[in-house]
Amino acid sequence: MEIPENIPNSVRSKILIDALPHIQRYNGKIVVVKYGGNAMTNEALKQAVMSDIVLLSLVGIKVVLVHGGGPEINDMLRRLNIESKFIGGLRYTDKETVDVVKMVLAGKVNKELVALLAEHQGSAVGLCGIDGQMLMAEKVESEQDLGYVGDIVSVNTKPILDALNGGYVPVIATVASSKSGQTYNVNADTAAARIAAELKAENLILMTDIAGLMRDKDDPSTLMPFVNVSEVPFLKRQGIISGGMIPKIDCCVEAVRRGVHKTVIIDGRIPHSILIELLSNEGIGTQFK
Ligand SMILES: Nc1ncnc2c1ncn2[C@@H]1O[C@H](COP(=O)(O)OP(=O)(O)O)[C@@H](O)[C@H]1O
Numbered sequence: 001m002e003i004p005e006n007i008p009n010s011v012r013s014k015i016l017i018d019a020l021p022h023i024q025r026y027n028g029k030i031v032v033v034k035y036g037g038n039a040m041t042n043e044a045l046k047q048a049v050m051s052d053i054v055l056l057s058l059v060g061i062k063v064v065l066v067h068g069g070g071p072e073i074n075d076m077l078r079r080l081n082i083e084s085k086f087i088g089g090l091r092y093t094d095k096e097t098v099d100v101v102k103m104v105l106a107g108k109v110n111k112e113l114v115a116l117l118a119e120h121q122g123s124a125v126g127l128c129g130i131d132g133q134m135l136m137a138e139k140v141e142s143e144q145d146l147g148y149v150g151d152i153v154s155v156n157t158k159p160i161l162d163a164l165n166g167g168y169v170p171v172i173a174t175v176a177s178s179k180s181g182q183t184y185n186v187n188a189d190t191a192a193a194r195i196a197a198e199l200k201a202e203n204l205i206l207m208t209d210i211a212g213l214m215r216d217k218d219d220p221s222t223l224m225p226f227v228n229v230s231e232v233p234f235l236k237r238q239g240i241i242s243g244g245m246i247p248k249i250d251c252c253v254e255a256v257r258r259g260v261h262k263t264v265i266i267d268g269r270i271p272h273s274i275l276i277e278l279l280s281n282e283g284i285g286t287q288f289k
């Protein structure tokens, strides 16, 4: 997007200089960005996210990009005539589906994001949880069987730190492996929170396709700018949190409890929302405390 010609230079320079304390705060720090869902299906927004990540890396912020790709998996399953089924916001993953998930996340989506970052003159390496035994998982135990959906049991941060120290943005697909070599499908929000906690990240940013957590999900005026994690069980009992928001909120709670300094859900439909979140005084979306 072009900046209109009539904006005075004093305003342009003020915007840049106002970013300075934020750049100083985050310089050398790790920020985990989870990007996925419908926020990842709009091409123009995707380009904006990639340029934001390259900019943040160039000002010394160590960005780790954890991605989803639910809509792409749905699309591929549809083409293969396999039904998509969700239980409590998680995909029921049978033997055929886990192969499709691996193919789409670690193959198509991961490599597309790496290539897009390169297009924006960024340096990225694509990894999935199986690489370097980064994400080890076991089958999720729940009332309803979820098939090959994994719970992360351990995280090896070395491949991520090696990539960061080599000057690369690690781009992570959230398929994991068990000790016996079985592939598991891990929800990308859950994985991002766990990775952020293990990396002792300064900030976890979950980008989605809605303004944040709302009391009424169909009414943006009910956006909750701050949520204390102790309120979450009550919000769940009231049915305020449902569908895909359930794993998202659970992982925000986990990230806060495990010491990530700032955990936010932001609206990925707003162009450059990551820059606004990190480099300005604007509070957007929902912050968990
Ligand atoms: N209280 C709520 N506030 C906002 N969104 C909610 C709420 N409860 C349920 N949702 C739903 O959760 C969705 C976000 O989860 P999901 O689609 O899984 O995100 P993503 O694909 O970005 O990971 C929203 O689009 C919305 O329909």
Ligand SMILES: CC(=O)N[C@@H](CCC(=O)OP(=O)(O)O)C(=O)O
Residues within 6 Å of the ligand: 035, 036, 037, 038, 067, 068, 069, 070, 071, 073, 089, 090, 091, 101, 149, 150, 174, 185, 186, 187, 188, 189
């Ligand atoms: C277990 C589970 O639900 N895994 C997700 C992994 C991808 C994901 O989380 O993608 P989004 O962030 O785009 O929704 C799935 O299969 O859709």
